[in-house]
């Protein structure tokens with residue numbers, strides 16, 4: 001078992017009729033908790049970090065730790081850059097041994113998104129790495145519904161985008177959003193189904209924290225292969241850390257460390273089980 005490409009994990013997941021969890025990490029405790037859950041359930045996962053997080057968790061520190069944890073794990077693990085915003089960061093991640101990169105140029109006009117994504121695909125291929133890109137805008141609408149049609153991924157555009165860029169995975173916008181939802185979102189399964197029918201790349205669901213277990217399973221049955229989980233892990237870590245710090249007695253760093261590992265572990269474990 002070892003560090004593998006995200007593409008191979010997604011193929012494996014499709015063959016086994018399940019989704020693969022992509023878990024964001026921001027420190028050593030989160031890396032340990034996520035890997036522990038994956039090993040215990042004997043299920044491959046993706047460890048990832050988004051470019052916006054790098055101001056708190058520098059890539060040159062996190063990257064080698066994530067790559068090493070993947071290599072040493074008892075299950076297959078892919079290491080992925082989430083929402084890469086600059087070519088420099090993408091190159092740095094690839095140099096550090098990340099087996100997958102996402103480049104997010106979804107806020108650019110369609111043609112420019114294609115051109116920028118093509119550039120990333122070209123760079124990643126030299127490393128044998130997987131590429132994920134996004135079309136449509138994840139998040140934004142208050143109730144999470146797809147009423148603001150323009151934000152949802154257009155299935156025809158998705159087809160063209162995948163053909164012209166040669167990407168390995170496509171992040172779709174179907175009413176999902178990043179962060180905490182005010183209430184469970186209403187996902188546009190009809191749009192998802194249409195995108196799935198028109199494209200033949202694995203689809204990615206961002207903003208997984210707060211989506212119901214039933215909706216996860218339905219989304220996976222309609223073409224979602226990779227599911228991103230970040231906020232739920234951060235919340236679970238904070239909850240366990242708070243519980244520890246509010247408990248009686250004298251506190252110490254080592255027990256706090258264990259509480260953070262446990263918080264991440266519990267959330268990752270829950271989601272791996274849901275995606276089976």
Ligand SMILES: [Zn+2]
Nearest residue numbers: 083206207228
């Ligand atoms: Zn995202």
